[in-house]
Amino acid sequence: MKAAVLNEQPGELVIEDLSIDKPGPGEVLIQVVGAGLCHSDxxxxxxxFRSQLPIVMGHESAGIVQAVGPDVTYVKPGDHVVACLSIFCGQCHQCLGGHPNRCSNPAATSRAKGSAPRLSRADGTPVDQMARLGGFAEEMLVHQNGLVKVTEEMPLDKACLIGCGITTGFGAAVRTAKVEVGxxxxxxxxxxxxxxxxxGARVAGANRIIAVDVSKAKLEMAGQMGATHFVNASEVEDVVAAVKELSGGGVDYSFEAIGRAATVRQAFDMLAMxxxxxxIGMVPSKDVVQLRGIDFLQEKKLQGSMMGSNQFRTDIPRMIDMYLSGRLLLDEMVSATIGLEGVNDGYEMMKRGEVARTVITFD
Ligand SMILES: NC(=O)c1ccc[n+]([C@@H]2O[C@H](COP(=O)([O-])OP(=O)(O)OC[C@H]3O[C@@H](n4cnc5c(N)ncnc54)[C@H](O)[C@@H]3O)[C@@H](O)[C@H]2O)c1
Ligand SMILES: [Zn+2]
Ligand SMILES: [Zn+2]
Known part of the structure; x- marks a missing residue:
């Protein structure tokens, strides 16, 4: 099966023909229908960020179950599924404490060290899977606890976006921050x-939603999604001052969705007491975020969000219902649809800030 492989860092993806093993205990083989391009890859x-190499990239995919391994009870061939990297064991203290997105026992849902790899080259070289999914591929072999069944009414080339991007952003507002009405x-x-x-902020009932971006086109999209006010960071000198002015002194909730220390600082500085x-953004591991200590006297809080603090088997079907009833917009988020061979061009478009989401579809 064809897959987009990263062989060196930094590096581009190379389309390779790989072997995929039969599903082992707890594993599910999926024919991928749609795969979104997320900035994390x-x-x-x-x-x-360092990674095992070679590795099949992609972690925002949806498809149809082809085959299941021994002990798989959750899905059967023909089921439509969305994959999520928050693969839960269901037994560790994080899972049992209601935080399966923080599962602390990935070994329970991975192949044992030393056993046959899920993916390999013809010469036997093992190939890793991004986030234990490897979604930029015609087929994925994943643990059943990284999957949620979805209704066949839901188009899979849109459902894939919920696997990471929507779950992460929407969940950051609704689950992690618990944005309040008004x-x-x-x-x-x-x-x-x-x-x-x-x-997420719109659905939670925030009254004033300020979008900040360096791209005019993105700010227009933000308006479609529910933003009420806009700051073009490439046009104003001081983003924090601009947001404070628009919000009467500071916002109740801010979200950093880029992955830069400087914008994390902005997010903290623009808060109301x-x-x-x-x-939400992945800040490079070498970067340090600096804050003014005195600001803590204003009871300001700074927190991280991993995959929108999801409980994805509950959240994703709900988000799909919201899409089907028109409350969650997904069609409008897809700027381009490409084939697997276009994946590097897709990432070039992302680097230039031209696209919200690009989706790979498979014939
Ligand atoms: N926490 C998690 O669980 C999680 C999950 C998925 C993705 N992420 C991270 O979220 C971040 C965003 O991902 P994405 O796929 O939306 O990326 P993206 O490239 O689609 O979006 C980034 C946006 O930021 C804008 N931007 C860049 N510099 C800016 C600046 N200085 N000021 C204002 N706007 C600026 C760009 O124009 C673009 O619209 C990435 O760091 C990604 O790794 C985190
Ligand atoms: Zn992602
Ligand atoms: Zn667990």
Missing amino acids: LHFMEGL SSACVIGAGGIGLAAIQ GGTATV
């Missing part, structure tokens, strides 16, 4: 994740 391709919010970075956070800044 780009961080790895740019070498900002509050004010600001989202810095209106790419796929930020636009989903804007939608008692406000909460939620960092």
